[in-house]
Amino acid sequence: METKSVPYSFRKNGIFYFTRRVPQDLRAHYSTRRIAFSLKTRSAKMAIVRAQTTSTKLDQHWHFLRVNSFEHPAFDNFRATSRKRSSSPHERYEKKHQIKEVIEHYLKHKGQNKSKTFQGSLNRAFRYLKQSSQKAYLEDFRKADATKFRDFLFAKNLAGPSVKRVFSTIRAVFNFCISEFDIKMSNPFTNVFIDRQLGSQKRQPIPIHDIRHVQSKISKINDEPRLLLGLITDTGMRLAEAAGLAKDDIHLGDRPFIQVKPHPWRSLKTKSSERRIPLVGNSLFCAEKLVKYCEAVRLFSQYNKQEKTNANSASAALNKWLKNVIGKEYTVHGFRHSFRDRLRAVECPSEIIDQLGGWHTDGVGHQYGKGFPDEILIKWMKKLE
Secondary structure, three states: OOOOOOOOEEEEOOEEEEEEEOOHHHHHHEOOOEEEEEOOOOOHHHHHHHHHHHHHHHHHHHHHHHHHOOOOHHHHHHEOOOOOOOOOHHHOOOOOOEHHHHHHHHHHHHOOOOOHHHHHHHHHHHHHHHHHOOOOEHHHOOHHHHHHHHHHHHHOOOOHHHHHHHHHHHHHHHHHHHHHOOOOOOOOOOOOOOOOOOOOOOOOOOOHHHHHHHHHHHHHHOOHHHHHHHHHHOOOOOHHHHHOOEHHHEEOOOOOEEEEOOEOOEOOOOHHHOEEEEOOHHHHHHHHHHHHHOOOOEOOHHHOOOOOOOHHHHHHHHHHHHHHHHOOOOOOOHHHHHHHHHHHHOOOOHHHHHHHHOOOOOOHHHHOOOOOOHHHHHHHHHHHO
């Protein structure tokens, strides 16, 4: 259904989409009766301009088609491959690309300087795909294969978020190679419905009394794994961020803070993850202990014995310990959830919370400037003590 404010459009999840029916006399030129695609904007004003521009180009294109079958490349995605559909996918492409070739091409251009986790996730996703479908060529995959793959993953008892991640990996590889090899096909792994809630368990924030209990235990045990956990309790860092810290990332003095930044042995999840976090409470206590006894470049030698930080090892050990201390329903990541809740409880502005936690803040305006100064961050962090 078209929106009244923007012609030839509809909205989905706040995004405007262009839509226009193909005229009856021109349907032989198209593989669909309606052209529809994202205008890539939430702004009604911008959507009006883009929709009107696209509609005008379509009218011109259709005029030429009617007059002399004029060919226009702008709408190739919607044009029928031929007036009569090929009976076999093999007849529709001059050259076909093996999945093995596709993976190698993607890794060659996108896998440079990425962690082993990146390649491991890629290999795992395509191993699942091979188990679901015996098709060996990218061009042979259809939407039915994608929906069958989704059902296959859920049948393997993967939770919704895990299925979503696998699909994101497959979709990224297909998108890249379809573009690189100039293949005239749509990506069958796009717009496949995945129920994120299916089989997933929401990570629970850890109550403040349990946080204090954990911190009390940490101060008595005082070993490297517990100091790592203590550093997280009052900073809200991701476990991998903390486990991959360098000694020089800890700055002690009048205004102690942690500088979270990427290292060759540990990357960051997003660009907004790079940040400064003032040290307060138990996290300051643990940071002082760690700096005092650390003699290496990397702060946590136990989880940095190889080229890359082994955050999985830290996660397994600390989650096991936490279950014995505060119960099996909580994990290390729960401290990150609690960090946000604790800042909310003292009425900290959401923009400051996002900056402290390394969460992305929506809106163009948030991309400008350097963010809140240290004295403002310190003021709110001290309210957690």
